[in-house]
Amino acid sequence: MDKQYRTIIGMETHIELKTASKMFCGCKNDPFYAPAPNIYTCPVCLGLPGALPVPNKKAVQWTLMLGLALGCKVNMLSKFDRKHYFYPDLPKGYQISQYDVPLCYDGKLQTSFGEVRIRRVHLEEDTGKLLHAKIDGQKVTLVDFNRSGVPLVEIVTEPDIHCAEQAKEYAKKLRQLVRYLDISDCDMEQGSMRLEANISLKQITSNLSLDTGEENELPSYKVELKNINSFRFLERAINYEIRRQAEILAKGEMPVQETRGYNPEKDITYTQRVKETAEDYRYFPDPDIPPMRFSDEQIQEIQGFIPELPFQVIARWQKTYGLEPRFAELIFERFYEVEKLDLIFAELIRQGLSVAKLVSLLAQKKIEVDILRDTPEQICVIFKKLTMLDDVSEKEIIPVVETVLKENFGAVEDYLSGRKQVINFLVGQVNKALGKKIDFSRLRSLVEEQIKKL
């Protein structure tokens, strides 16, 4: 009997918030663009003796906002805890994080494969960055603390993801939401978004229905995938892992519980670290930071900060302007762009112009406007110029078509021998020669007619 496996994936995502200052001190929060190492530092983020952390209010607000946008509940009494371990990029020997009372919990994100439940959204500080180098022939490791103390939001899902495509969709949608709220750039190359996937395979025999209680039992191992630098790599790494784990399980063995990285050149995952037991971080509440107590009014206020979410915007535009979602979702990334677009659409309506047409041009990048800087009136002017057609008679067009066909008889032969897409080139030549704005499909049918006559 063929063994069937159900893929069980949970994802942990870290997002660097783009607050002006770091999480627990006033240092500039700009690690990626810093012109030199160790310039955005102070006693607090360097872990000097005697320094104390003071929480960044904006970072807390943004974390709550993200959690609420994900449909989470809020812990009205929350706190920061110390998470202890030793590493050269961790100046205090502990990371200030959240343990048992995260700011937000119990949310969800929709994917086309089903709902992915969000277990928790919490706030912590980032570590410094290690660089391996060779100085005077010696192998050394250098530490840069520009990143130490940057606010980091961690989003953990339940193991509700069941294939690589769903993982990719989840990550993309999360990124879209975070960028929309404008709380982070979520750039995986710059490190402001980091993905981790925990994967295991659960054996199901072919006559076991998925409705039994066994559905909820998790496999007794999980493999952690880290250091994945793109959505494409995420998908490939997960698919490789599924194959690798299935092979091991088929032999009757258990995959080792470990952390693996992904090698994009070889398209494989490889062992990075084997963890026999869970690390003891000796969590305890950070005595330097009083606990946070939120009032209903404060949470309501933050709820009020959340702009209309992307899926709501697209639905509204579909209803009001008949916009196709596949174009609508291409024309904005941030919430303030939506505000501006609404103003532009209103102006178009006022002037009797087509919103759908503008959106199509924007989506295909065929119109040169700056949504944020140009006024709605200016955009209408550019739009009209681009789309207004000239009044050109067939009498004018036909001679030009004949000339173009004569001059490009090679292309005509290609067209006649079956390469139909050459028509676009020929139409383009006619367009150029005429120098006027003519509806493309009209021109195309005229050219086709003329070719038939040859």
Added chain:
Amino acid sequence: MIKCMLLDYSIPKLSDLLQRKEIAIRELVDEAYENILRLEPLVHGFITLRDRSAVLKEAEELQKNISKGFLSPLYGIPFSLKDTYNTRNVRTTAASKVLDTYIPPYSATLVERLISAGAVLIGKNTQDAWGHGASSENTDYEIVRNPWDTNRIAGGSSGGSAAVVASRMVSFAIGEDTGGSIRNPASMCNVSGLKVTYGRVSRYGSIAYASSLDTMGPMAKTVEDLAYILEVIAGRDKRDATSAGDLPAKYREFLGRSVQGKTIGVPKEFFSGEIEPQVLDVVHQAIKVFERLGMRVTEVSMPHVKYGVSIYYLIALSETSSNLARYDAVRYGKTRKHFTPETSRRIILGTYALSAGYAEGLYKKAQKLRTVLIQEYSEAFQKCDVLISPVTPGLPPKIGELISNPLRNFLEDLYTATVNLAGSPALALPAGFSAEGLPVGMQLIGKKFRESELFQIGYAYQQETDWHKQSPPIIKKS
């Protein structure tokens, strides 16, 4: 008593003399360094002494502004700091070789406030390394000697600060109190010391021992001096999330007010068990003084204080094991092999108390009991305004006695540690001498943020007694 030297005078008296130009700042500085030259080789109160000529230059600069008026009473007054406090460009070690070569790039908030007020920093005092101890013997530098008997300890962990104030090497010092570290040495050296309410003085820049217990406080010859110093260093600091605002009117205004009708509580648990009879006697004499002043005396009971030392150590050691994790020699300092056995012992115990499987029954249990203690103090304060107790159970031990007996070392904190757990302020005042002339202090514990009341009562006591006016025989010039 004839004052044989300027540094015998109180701060307001010195400030008055300075502002009327009857003396110059440099005279104070010179006297300080002369006493240091003479007595420091006997006392060993300093780890780092600032260069005399550099300090004299500072004094010259400060002198220029003397006639401008509106100066702080601390202007031109020589002081020292327990080596716990970061001082920019002046070595700071916390008495550990791990920081032997550490020169901080910043100063603690309270240091900035004192320097802004015009006080003159003379040097950094020795202590038990990292605050770990009650004798100042757990230091990687010279052990402090008690100026009253140099074969005995000066107490700890702010032993160096107490000794240099007692020896008139400075006018005042800032110590640090986590479980009794200001009160213990103040009592053993016959000086006045204040443990503030937790959060009253900013902890920013103070090398942390136990974050939920550490307090920063003044040590000087009189309660009056303590009040003037607290005015400068107290108050909210935006760099310390645990610091509190709401300062009362100037503390000096409470000095001289009558204490008639106030009630003093005597916790019976603090007066049973193994206490040196001479210590008990001193405290009883003090209670009589308060009765003479018109205060009422009442007995109170705080049954859980008997767990005080255990609760204190479980919490303090857990927090210190965490706070010392940053000393990994990567960014500054020397490696961890320089931690002393006493410090290593505390780190190991603290790590154990926080570790998986043990945290529930040790650290967390201690925190729950801490709440019980807080409630007990609260209930006691329903019946009285202040509590009185001894500071330590015995007389100042000989050097070597405490450090060789870790358990006895821990038990020195019996009367002082629960005050830190509750967060209350407490005053340690000279209250008498043993038959052999060793100082014995007593402790007044107040309600939270009521340092003003402690000053009021302490000042009244010091008007009725002159224990605090005595100075150790070695300071007399031969």
